[in-house]
Structure formats: structure tokens, C-alpha cells
Amino acid sequence: MSAKVKIIHEGWIESDCVKAHKVPTTSPTISLIEDGAIVAVVDPGEMPNQQILVDALKKEGLEIKEVTHVLVTHSHFDHYRNVGMFPESTIVVEYFGLWAEGRNKDFLKKFSENIEIISAPGHNYDALSFLIDTKEGKIAVAGDVFWKENYPKKDPYATDLNQLEKSRKKILELADYIIPGHGKMFKVEK
DSSP states (O other), rough: OBBEEEEOOOOOOHHHHHHOOOOOOOOOOEEEEHHHHHHEEEOOOOOSSSSHHHHHHHTTTTGGGOEEEEESSOOOHHHTTGGGGGTSSEEEEEEGGGOOOOEEEEEOOOOOSSEOOOOOOSSSTEEEEEEEEEEEEEEEEEESSSTTTTOOOOOOTOOHHHHHHHEEEEHHHHEEEEETTTSOHHHHHH
């Protein structure tokens, strides 16, 4: 049985917001992954208010307490700000492992039957992406490895542009679709 992935909050970057609203803000794309007993929220970061996330989960028939895992793609504040909304969830904290029961635990690369954790440094040294097997194909929840479709190659916040290019190449080879850090899902052209 395959997993399900859905964007529950489509993110944006400052330049999108300034054009539309004249206010410079940023917000990550937040995804929901369901794989058997795993109910995971990816990158519950910066947004105008937490009720947006509560309402997005409610629309999916879920409450905060039903989220079993929170997956964080990298340690930039705009992607992890609201981790504290999920006090009972296991947290996948970058490449450091799983945070549960008050301590860090190692994790396997194959997180579940349908979710693989991929090290994807470059935008940040600790970046992860999540490759999920779905009935639609392989979906990579990539964080800021890709900010959005057709985003300029030169990431102004990258810690290592060469490493970022390697991570992008790897994800493009593995995925059929990419959920970027700040935009809508796009299909990988092969």
C-alpha cells in the first residue's frame, strides 16, 4: 500500500508577498504525509497565525494530537517555528535523528515502508528531503533544495552552492514530483 501526500499550506517567499501585498513575509509549504499509522506534518513553520495549520488539519479530519511525526527539512526558523504545536509527536530533526520521549534516537534511512529520508545539504548543512512512494509516483518533499519551480539556480542563502547542485541532481533523478520549500508541487521533466 502506498502513502498519501498533500500540501495543506502552500508557501511563499518575500518577493511573492511584496508584489501581492506590499508586506515582506515568507512562509513554507507545509505537507501532510499519511503512511499506515504515520501521520506526519512536514515543515510547520512561519505563517500569519497557528490557527491556519489547525484549520488545515481539521479540513483533513485531523487534530494536532493525531499527528504522530513532525518532519523538518532544515534548521531555518521559517520551516520549524511551530514544531512546539506538536508536543506528543516524534520529531525528525534534520540529520540528527528522531526526537521522542525527551531524547534523540537514531533513525534509519528508510523511515517507513513508503518514506525514505535523503540527506540533501547545500541550502543548509543539515538539510533533508523526504521521498515518498505514492500511487501517483515518487514525491520528494524537498524543503529549500528547491524554493519553488523555476526558482533561480543561485540560492542567496545557500551554505554550499556546489553541494546544493548535487542535492538537486539527486532529487531530480529520484522523484517524479517535487514539493518545494515555498511553492506548489511540480512534475519533474525526465
